Amino acid sequence: MALGSTKAPTFIYGTAWKKDATSELVIAAVQSGFRAIDTANQPRHYQEPLVGEALKVLADAGVERQSLFIQTKFTPLDGHDHRVPYDPELDFRSQVRQSFESSLRHLNTDYLDSYLLHGPYNHPALGAEDWEVWSAIEEIYRSGKIGTIGISNVNAGQVAELVDKASIKPMVVQNRCFANRGWDRQVRDICRKSGIVYQGFSLLTANRNVLVDPRIVSIADRVHFHPEQVIFRFAMQVGMVPLTGTTAKRHMIDDLQVYSFELTPQELSLIESIG
Numbered sequence: 001m002a003l004g005s006t007k008a009p010t011f012i013y014g015t016a017w018k019k020d021a022t023s024e025l026v027i028a029a030v031q032s033g034f035r036a037i038d039t040a041n042q043p044r045h046y047q048e049p050l051v052g053e054a055l056k057v058l059a060d061a062g063v064e065r066q067s068l069f070i071q072t073k074f075t076p077l078d079g080h081d082h083r084v085p086y087d088p089e090l091d092f093r094s095q096v097r098q099s100f101e102s103s104l105r106h107l108n109t110d111y112l113d114s115y116l117l118h119g120p121y122n123h124p125a126l127g128a129e130d131w132e133v134w135s136a137i138e139e140i141y142r143s144g145k146i147g148t149i150g151i152s153n154v155n156a157g158q159v160a161e162l163v164d165k166a167s168i169k170p171m172v173v174q175n176r177c178f179a180n181r182g183w184d185r186q187v188r189d190i191c192r193k194s195g196i197v198y199q200g201f202s203l204l205t206a207n208r209n210v211l212v213d214p215r216i217v218s219i220a221d222r223v224h225f226h227p228e229q230v231i232f233r234f235a236m237q238v239g240m241v242p243l244t245g246t247t248a249k250r251h252m253i254d255d256l257q258v259y260s261f262e263l264t265p266q267e268l269s270l271i272e273s274i275g
Contacts, residue, residue, distance in 0.1 A: 009036030009069045010236060011256065014201060014243040015051055016040070022047040025247055026054035030063060032252035038174075038199075038243055040073035040118055041103045043083035048072060052107040059108075070107060071114035071172075073152060074099045074133065076121050092129060096136035104145075114172055115146045119153035126161050138168045148172055150196070156186040163194045174199035177240070179207045179275035192239055201243040203231055210274055219270075223261045226254065233258040234271045 013029040015022055015038060026037055037055075040046045051070075059065060074096050077088050086098035104110060115137060121129035134151075141149045150172025151162065162170045173191050177184050177200035184200065191198040210216055211227045220227045232255060235242040244255050263271075 007069075008197065008241075010241055011232070011258075012036040012038050012069075012071070012199065012241060012243045013252070014038045014245040015047070016045050016245060018050075018245075018247070019047060020050070021247065022050035023054040023057070026051055027057055028249045029252050030054075030058055030068070032249060033256045034252065035067060036069035036071070036113075038071045039107075040075055041085045041099050041106070042073065042075040042079060042118065043085070044079070044081045048103060048106040052105075052109075056108050065109060069113045070109065071116065072103045072107065072112060073116040073118040074137065075118040076129075076133070078121075079118055092132040093136040093139070096133055096140070100140055100145075111145045111147070113147040115140065115149050116172060116174060117151045120151070120158055124155060124157055126158050130158075134162070134166060138166070141168060148197075150174065154187070156190055159187055159190050159194075159196070163190065163196075169194065170196055172197045172199060174201060174243075176200075176202045176206055177235075178202075179210045179271075182275060183235075183238070183240075183272065185272075188239065198240050199243060200235055200240040201245075203235055203242050204228055204244075207231065210271075213274060215270060215274065219263065219267050223263070225257065225261060229254060229258050230263070231271070233261060233263055234268060237263055237268055238272065 013034040015026060018025050037051060039048050039051045041048050077084065085102045086095040117133055117137060120126055137149050140146055148171040150170045152174040154173060159173055173187060173196055175184050175187055188198050216227045216230055220230050232242050246252055
């Protein structure tokens with residue numbers, strides 16, 4: 001089975017916390033121009049079946065599955081409420097397999113462009129559970145049903161461990177990105193050196209003080225865009241793939257305008273150090 005030919009995304013629409021509005025928002029995002037959708041098989045925070053409903057509506061309207069990049073996640077037990085999409089009494093390999101097959105059904109597809117471990121079981125280092133789950137994800141990747149594999153909510157040491165010891169290295173890291181922590185620079189540096197795609201989420205919601213900083217407002221005035229767009233453009237220019245979770249179609253369209261301007265090296269350096 002051949003995977004889709006979708007290019008690696010440069011901007012992703014995230015579906016966390018959208019609840020019953022998930023389907024209509026995914027449709028709106030794709031209609032606005034987004035071609036990459038992030039979700040998770042975690043009913044506590046995501047409505048993965050409603051993403052699947054949206055994909056079916058879009059397919060009926062002529063949007064081919066191969067034109068979309070669909071990414072979901074396996075969530076460890078402590079990330080769930082009572083709605084667990086696998087049998088927690090089973091071994092980890094079987095849990096991953098059950099969750100993966102459930103995701104395929106939810107999303108009305110026979111392959112995924114990207115599949116992530118939603119977060120490690122252990123901190124600060126990886127533990128036995130993490131390696132068992134990673135091995136199960138590697139096994140599914142070898143089957144040809146996943147385009148890329150990766151991990152989310154992870155620290156620099158854990159990424160370095162995976163790069164050093166995993167049979168199949170992570171291809172994607174997705175983290176919440178705080179300006180006051182250097183925009184996750186340590187993890188980004190490892191990703192850049194190892195050829196890993198870094199996806200940054202909460203770029204706006206975790207950095208509201210940055211959006212009103214007079215220096216960011218001044219940059220926004222120069223380029224004739226909003227501070228939010230400046231932050232997304234910054235992320236792209238320093239090598240991140242940003243996620244946006246806006247619920248307003250106007251903002252979806254605005255977000256995709258970030259390809260139409262460039263920040264100077266001096267501006268990038270300022271934003272890198274603004275925290």
